[in-house]
Amino acid sequence: MGDLNRTNDQLMSAIRGALEEEKVPQWKWKLKSFVIASLLAGCILTFLHWIWPDAVTHQILTATSCVWLLLLIALSLYFKPQPRLEVRGFWSTWTWGRLLMGMTLISLLQIAVCPDLAALSNLPNYLSSLTEPMTQTFMNWGGMSLCMFFCGLIFSGLAAGLVFLTVREAIAYAPKKYFLGIFAVMLLGQSPVILLQTMDAHARLHLPYWLMGSLTALLTILFLFRQMRFEKTN
Amino acid sequence: MDESSDEALMQAYASGDARSFQTLFTRYEKRLRSFFFRRLSGARQNAVEDLFQITWLKIHQARKKFDSEQRFGSWAFTIAVNTIRDHVREARWKYESVSDHLEETASTDESSQSVLQWVDRQFLEEALKKLQDGPREILILSDIEGFSSSEIAKMKNKSDSAVRQILVRARLRLKEFAKLNQGESKKNHG
Structure with missing residues (x-):
């Protein structure tokens, strides 16, 4: 009985909260999203410029603009008035917002850890030691194409796994119709990386391999998490 | 105790009245929960609670689309039935x-x-x-x-x-x- 009362209290509180949030004028929470997205994008631009002071400026600006746009969308979905309650199997706009935000930030991590992926100039020595052994191994196996495939597989797989762990409650027995949307959001989150690759003629040639690796990873993770169905929770 | 009809309460709730929502919730809480419990016989209480919460969240999302010509109970249970259909694989x-x-x-x-x-x-x-x-x-x-x-x-x-x-x-x-x-x-x- 205590559990039922707690559920009722949580639900009523969440819905009452949503009704209160709706009383705030729309422009206020949109402004909040804009300000936070801009501040974050500013920090990211500073960070990227610090890592690659010699990088071509328009590449950094393009990546940051893309990230800013994605963060703006994600934060708008997050701050939109709605019940703030995590329920297994329920996808609200703030769940989509969190998913997109997570994927965008992990894209940034991909660019920071492996600039070859985005055809940016070499990392400073203290950071390149992280990726050099792995890059060399893949290059020895099958050249640039295989390297890009494994890059997509590893980074997108890690990203997908991490994000799904964050929204696993919503994934549990979620309707199948949401999986295409989840997949689209994950690809959208990867768009800064894809954009940077398309901007470089050499990287563009190997983009299909990176996409194949990413798709393989995303579909594998999606398939694994689809198994967390209603029957499994019984 | 609010004696207004369910439909009138729903209209007020759609306009943002929290008290109307609370009254509706109190009226339908037991019925919806019992429906899920009976419908999902053998399911754990957690599953029943999840679907109960999802139904109310969907009612909240769709509240502005509620047509006062129809019965609230019928509309709410339609959402409940659809929630079950979406989330539970039915045996043939x-x-x-x-x-x-x-x-x-x-x-x-x-x-x-x-x-x-x-x-x-x-x-x-x-x-x-x-x-x-x-x-x-x-x-x-x-x-x-x-x-x-x-x-x-x-x-x-x-x-x-x-x-x-x-x-x-x-x-x-x-x-x-x-x-x-x-x-x-x-x-x-x-």
Whole structure:
């Protein structure tokens, strides 16, 4: 009985909260999203410029603009008035917002850890030691194409796994119709990386391999998490 | 205690009135929970709670689309039925496709009456578990929740005649269970 009362209290509180949030004028929470997205994008631009002071400026600006746009969308979905309650199997706009935000930030991590992926100039020595052994191994196996495939597989797989762990409650027995949307959001989150690759003629040639690796990873993770169905929770 | 109709409360809730929402919630909380519990027989309480919460969140999301011409109860239970359909894989059951050649049952027959009129409530809870998902859901909506066959037809996206046929068969099944149960009781008590 205590559990039922707690559920009722949580639900009523969440819905009452949503009704209160709706009383705030729309422009206020949109402004909040804009300000936070801009501040974050500013920090990211500073960070990227610090890592690659010699990088071509328009590449950094393009990546940051893309990230800013994605963060703006994600934060708008997050701050939109709605019940703030995590329920297994329920996808609200703030769940989509969190998913997109997570994927965008992990894209940034991909660019920071492996600039070859985005055809940016070499990392400073203290950071390149992280990726050099792995890059060399893949290059020895099958050249640039295989390297890009494994890059997509590893980074997108890690990203997908991490994000799904964050929204696993919503994934549990979620309707199948949401999986295409989840997949689209994950690809959208990867768009800064894809954009940077398309901007470089050499990287563009190997983009299909990176996409194949990413798709393989995303579909594998999606398939694994689809198994967390209603029957499994019984 | 607010004596306003469900539809009036829903209109107020759609406009942002939290107290109207609270009154509606209090009125329908037990009914919806019981519906999920009976419908998902064998499910853990967690699953029932999840679907209960999802239904209310969906009601909240769709509140501005509520048409005051329709009954709130019917609308809310449609959302509940759709929530179950979306989230639970239903077993295939024989009553899904109803043949046009089925014989009409006489209206004075027990199978046209609500099961609550001729079956013990405690036995009903046990017997419902023995029915397949589809007929169980329709029987609960009709005989326990009190919805008409046309309302249920709308919820389930079926024809009125199909729903009535399913109801007839479900009640006949319960009648068989009741007879078996009676026979077993007589045996046990010597």
